[in-house]
């Protein structure tokens with residue numbers, strides 16, 4: 001039945017994260033938490049989890065470690081809890097700096113944290129519209145800040161093994177208003193996304209995930225896949241708390257649809273872990289659904305899509321330069 005989603009096979013038993021350090025953002029619920037459990041089952045050595053409130057991180061850490069009970073204590077993974085709030089540039093840069101100072105290597109970065117909003121909301125920290133800030137801009141800036149560590153980790157590994165930088169996206173990107181009504185040449189992406197007068201509730205999420213898709217496609221052209229594989233993925237529709245901020249009637253309708261159609265977080269997060277650790281070089285610049293690359297919608301490859309991608313890239317690098325030390329990052333990119 002077309003309404004139902006295809007099944008997701010179990011992760012390959014050959015996936016082995018022994019000796020690897022893996023970062024999962026937004027690890028306290030839904031897909032992030034479930035992805036952590038998969039990494040654990042596949043022998044991860046160090047798991048770095050981020051949360052907005054450290055107290056919640058400690059609870060998740062205890063829950064994850066409880067899964068280890070009865071197994072060899074010498075092999076028990078190390079779990080580090082870090083604070084990260086994607087609505088704030090200073091939190092993103094502070095997190096990246098702390099990670100660099102405290103963690104010598106990073107093999108996999110799974111940038112999972114995200115939100116779904118239908119209301120107009122602005123980050124009090126940055127003044128940017130919240131979905132744009134959290135789902136796109138902070139994840140893009142964090143990606144760029146993590147690249148040097150991901151690259152140096154790959155280069156220090158013998159034989160050289162690429163690291164992974166993987167962002168959770170959504171096939172819903174194709175519903176973005178921007179594909180039918182591109183941002184004009186004279187308007188910046190920031191101006192368009194921060195204009196309350198023209199915002200469209202049902203496009204906020206799709207717009208932010210379209211930007212993620214374009215960013216991954218562009219970033220992949222600046223990074224050698226033999227050092228860092230850059231990709232994104234869509235877990236399909238998954239029963240999580242993502243719609244928590246919607247009105248009660250919408251949540252009730254959503255719950256009904258989810259109960260029939262959605263994957264469990266355990267199943268949906270298989271797609272995350274496969275993309276961020278198993279997909280290999282052919283996933284560079286791509287979006288994975290189940291365990292295969294999903295072709296981009298034709299708009300992305302049109303002249304308009306290419307212009308939008310270039311515009312977004314320029315503005316993202318400017319934002320990085322403004323908010324942190326962009327020069328360090330530039331040296332790791334082919335610009």
Ligand SMILES: NC(=O)c1ccc[n+]([C@@H]2O[C@H](COP(=O)([O-])OP(=O)(O)OC[C@H]3O[C@@H](n4cnc5c(N)ncnc54)[C@H](OP(=O)(O)O)[C@@H]3O)[C@@H](O)[C@H]2O)c1
Nearest residue numbers: 026029030031052085086087113114170237238240241242
């Ligand atoms: N569920 C689906 O059907 C579906 C489909 C496609 C893509 N996705 C994507 O999957 C990812 C995970 O979502 P989910 O479905 O697992 O929903 P979820 O259970 O609501 O998890 C979202 C995670 O993101 C964190 N987060 C939210 N705002 C944040 C911020 N400002 N700074 C840092 N962390 C923040 C949340 O932390 P708090 O608990 O502190 O809010 C939580 O850990 C998202 O990127 C989402 O867009 C989900």
